[in-house]
Amino acid sequence: MSQTSRFWSAVTRSLTPYVPGEQPKLANLVKLNTNENPYPPSPKALAAIGGENGADAARLRLYPDPNADALKSAVARHFAAHGIAANQVFVGNGSDEVLAHAFLALLKHDRPIRFPDITYSFYPVYCGLYGIEFEKVPLDAEFALDPAPYLAPNCGGIIFPNPNAPTGRLLPLEAVERLAAGQPDCVVVVDEAYIDFSGDSIATIPTAIALVNRHPNLLVVQTLSKSRSLAGLRVGFAVGHPDLIEALERVKNSFNSYPLDRLAIAGAVAAMDDNTHFDATRKAVMASRDTLSRDLSALGFAVVPSAANFVFARHPGHDAGELAQQLRERSIIVRHFKAPRIDQYLRITIGTDTECRTLIQALADILG
Ligand code: PMP
Numbered sequence: 001m002s003q004t005s006r007f008w009s010a011v012t013r014s015l016t017p018y019v020p021g022e023q024p025k026l027a028n029l030v031k032l033n034t035n036e037n038p039y040p041p042s043p044k045a046l047a048a049i050g051g052e053n054g055a056d057a058a059r060l061r062l063y064p065d066p067n068a069d070a071l072k073s074a075v076a077r078h079f080a081a082h083g084i085a086a087n088q089v090f091v092g093n094g095s096d097e098v099l100a101h102a103f104l105a106l107l108k109h110d111r112p113i114r115f116p117d118i119t120y121s122f123y124p125v126y127c128g129l130y131g132i133e134f135e136k137v138p139l140d141a142e143f144a145l146d147p148a149p150y151l152a153p154n155c156g157g158i159i160f161p162n163p164n165a166p167t168g169r170l171l172p173l174e175a176v177e178r179l180a181a182g183q184p185d186c187v188v189v190v191d192e193a194y195i196d197f198s199g200d201s202i203a204t205i206p207t208a209i210a211l212v213n214r215h216p217n218l219l220v221v222q223t224l225s226k227s228r229s230l231a232g233l234r235v236g237f238a239v240g241h242p243d244l245i246e247a248l249e250r251v252k253n254s255f256n257s258y259p260l261d262r263l264a265i266a267g268a269v270a271a272m273d274d275n276t277h278f279d280a281t282r283k284a285v286m287a288s289r290d291t292l293s294r295d296l297s298a299l300g301f302a303v304v305p306s307a308a309n310f311v312f313a314r315h316p317g318h319d320a321g322e323l324a325q326q327l328r329e330r331s332i333i334v335r336h337f338k339a340p341r342i343d344q345y346l347r348i349t350i351g352t353d354t355e356c357r358t359l360i361q362a363l364a365d366i367l368g
Pocket of ligand 1: 094095193223225231
């Protein structure tokens with residue numbers, strides 16, 4: 001394939017697109033590379049997608065609701081304790097799409113935006129696509145985010161994942177609030193793809209959605225891909241002040257007036273309403289994360305404390321790229337990033353307990 005073509009626009013020529021995590025076609029792999037949930041989605045979501053119980057999914061002849069009102073209401077219901085109304089919710093095709101719209105609608109200004117130097121690699125891609133300048137703010141030696149440098153003047157906006165990816169480190173809610181309060185003229189986007197894997201109960205999940213009614217510049221983005229086991233359905237949402245939501249709607253309606261299909265809306269509503277399944281699944285993942293972290297430490301790995309459904313770990317005596325390759329030869333796929341500062345780490349998604357045991361046995365074997 002040619003790298004450029006005379007038919008390409010200047011924009012196309014300048015793009016460095018995102019490369020998604022590998023989705024191998026082979027069966028029987030232990031797939032711990034893209035932070036999917038090892039457990040199935042809510043049975044109620046599957047029934048709704050199948051059009052059971054009179055669910056809307058049975059009416060595919062008709063266009064979906066362009067506003068996905070049923071889903072916005074379900075999200076608002078789920079966060080009722082934080083005083084969220086349906087007009088504070090935006091929904092999209094995975095949180096990647098929601099984030100893309102946030103970059104164009106809310107972060108594209110004439111000043112550079114700020115994000116951590118180690119973070120979700122899609123952010124610079126959106127900046128390239130929309131011509132947004134950015135400054136990478138270094139994390140400290142333990143990969144913790146210090147809010148202070150983000151509070152300097154000349155800021156076009158702030159975005160970071162919480163917990164961060166790929167490190168798994170959680171920024172306390174007080175620090176998130178410091179950022180929002182300290183840059184009241186900038187939008188602060190908190191990408192909470194992995195937030196549900198923290199908190200002893202649903203009520204104590206440390207989501208910044210608890211802060212949006214105090215900070216009109218705070219936009220919180222979540223996804224159903226991780227804690228709700230629905231990566232294949234492609235549903236994400238944002239919660240914030242109605243003015244921020246209106247900005248996202250304007251951009252969305254300039255691209256695609258039907259962001260979510262009927263199946264996605266029906267499945268997502270049922271999943272958001274099924275707190276029993278949600279809580280059981282996230283707790284199972286958190287328990288396996290503790291066991292896996294202990295087992296990796298026992299093998300000599302340094303494991304970054306994780307608040308997500310993956311762990312980030314390094315072995316002082318072995319090259320991470322080679323470890324990833326040797327695991328692959330044993331049909332176990334983990335993520336290795338060839339990037340400065342993190343190229344000696346493996347990012348390992350929390351699998352079922354059986355998958356985690358298979359991984360630990362393989363590593364014990366490789367490390368001798
Ligand atoms: N944010 C972060 C930090 C992620 O790791 C991911 C998953 N790759 C996403 C957003 C996007 O997830 P999705 O589009 O499946 O909602």
